[in-house]
Amino acid sequence: VRETTLPGTDVFTSAIGLGTAELYRLPCAADRRRILAAALDAGVHHFDTAPMYGLGVAEHELGRFARGRRDRVVLATKFGVATSAVGRALGHVQGPVRRLFNAAPSLRDRARRSAVGPGAGSAGSLLYVDTGYDVPAARRSLETSLRALETDYVDLFMLHEPRPGDVRSADIRAWLEHARDAGMVRAWGVAGEPGPVARVADDLGPSAIRQVREDAFLRSGTPRDTRPRVTFGALGRAMPRLVGLLGTDSRPELRWADLGLDPDDHDGLARLLLRDALAANPAGVLLLGTTDAGHVRSAVEVAAADPCASAPAVGVLTTTLAGAGRRRN
Numbered sequence: 120v121r122e123t124t125l126p127g128t129d130v131f132t133s134a135i136g137l138g139t140a141e142l143y144r145l146p147c148a149a150d151r152r153r154i155l156a157a158a159l160d161a162g163v164h165h166f167d168t169a170p171m172y173g174l175g176v177a178e179h180e181l182g183r184f185a186r187g188r189r190d191r192v193v194l195a196t197k198f199g200v201a202t203s204a205v206g207r208a209l210g211h212v213q214g215p216v217r218r219l220f221n222a223a224p225s226l227r228d229r230a231r232r233s234a235v236g237p238g239a240g241s242a243g244s245l246l247y248v249d250t251g252y253d254v255p256a257a258r259r260s261l262e263t264s265l266r267a268l269e270t271d272y273v274d275l276f277m278l279h280e281p282r283p284g285d286v287r288s289a290d291i292r293a294w295l296e297h298a299r300d301a302g303m304v305r306a307w308g309v310a311g312e313p314g315p316v317a318r319v320a321d322d323l324g325p326s327a328i329r330q331v332r333e334d335a336f337l338r339s340g341t342p343r344d345t346r347p348r349v350t351f352g353a354l355g356r357a358m359p360r361l362v363g364l365l366g367t368d369s370r371p372e373l374r375w376a377d378l379g380l381d382p383d384d385h386d387g388l389a390r391l392l393l394r395d396a397l398a399a400n401p402a403g404v405l406l407l408g409t410t411d412a413g414h415v416r417s418a419v420e421v422a423a424a425d426p427c428a429s430a431p432a433v434g435v436l437t438t439t440l441a442g443a444g445r446r447r448n
């Protein structure tokens with residue numbers, strides 16, 4: 120996998136990172152560990168986690184995985200949102216909860232929609248708590264994450280989904296710089312949706328690494344950010360939307376054949392979207408969420424391939440989406 124350095128830091132990492140949130144669709148810890156191992160074997164050594172992922176379990180499992188190989192992994196975590204006591208209790212019975220969700224996908228989808236964070240519905244406020252972005256909260260969260268990750272430093276420490284009014288920039292910037300100078304974090308930044316991240320990161324200054332949601336649809340409607348950044352969400356929402364677009368005969372803008380793909384070749388479609396995301400952020404990092412080791416390998420192959428190979432199909436995709444975006448506006 121191509122390697123890159125996070126801008127303004129000495130954090131050298133892989134251009135593909137593995138997100139640990141989706142792993143918790145797998146009920147069994149051994150299967151989650153297999154995906155982590157498959158990623159590392161394939162050359163991915165950037166791992167993104169957070170105190171809220173896996174209902175508080177994700178950091179611990181990643182820490183266990185990193186045991187004995189700390190110098191080979193780049194660990195990114197966040198602060199500002201944590202798992203509540205109820206969420207943590209459920210996290211310990213991860214297997215039965217996930218098996219129930221897998222047996223009843225509509226229940227899982229409802230839970231997912233209402234539980235993306237403390238501000239999201241009744242399940243969200245039951246499972247997660249806002250811990251805030253002030254200095255004591257950041258310090259406590261870092262100490263807890265270091266224990267869970269079984270390490271004495273994290274490579275990237277980010278404010279998790281802050282809103283601009285939530286952050287006292289000068290205080291938290293000074294503390295994050297202190298944490299970096301003390302060797303507890305190697306780089307710091309802001310993670311979340313592009314609008315709030317841009318506003319909070321602008322206030323925090325040039326040292327802040329930006330980790331933002333970005334996909335082909337979002338990019339088609341917004342001005343391009345050319346700075347190297349960490350991106351996530353290339354597939355999660357864009358894949359079903361694109362499949363819907365391709366499946367509608369009455370919308371002739373885009374057909375599977377235009378993209379050089381057989382109908383229902385979802386892996387091929389994912390590869391195109393990943394190619395497009397890598398091309399839009401050539402010196403940055405692209406996070407992937409998956410429960411499938413084969414899909415890790417697809418992403419790694421895309422990152423290693425000649426960018427010109429799939430350029431025509433990516434061109435068709437972006438031109439079509441940009442056209443659709445212009446018609447919407």
Ligand SMILES: NC(=O)c1ccc[n+]([C@@H]2O[C@H](COP(=O)([O-])OP(=O)(O)OC[C@H]3O[C@@H](n4cnc5c(N)ncnc54)[C@H](OP(=O)(O)O)[C@@H]3O)[C@@H](O)[C@H]2O)c1
Binds near residue numbers: 139311330414
């Ligand atoms: N605020 C933040 O900083 C923030 C917010 C959200 C997410 N994240 C991070 O980003 C990570 C990734 O999340 P995301 O939203 O960016 O996920 P994503 O990669 O956009 O999408 C994940 C989905 O794509 C599917 N997929 C992956 N490869 C595929 C392939 N080759 N063919 C078909 N389907 C494929 C996966 O299904 P399979 O399981 O079948 O592969 C999964 O359903 C998270 O784990 C988390 O670490 C950060």
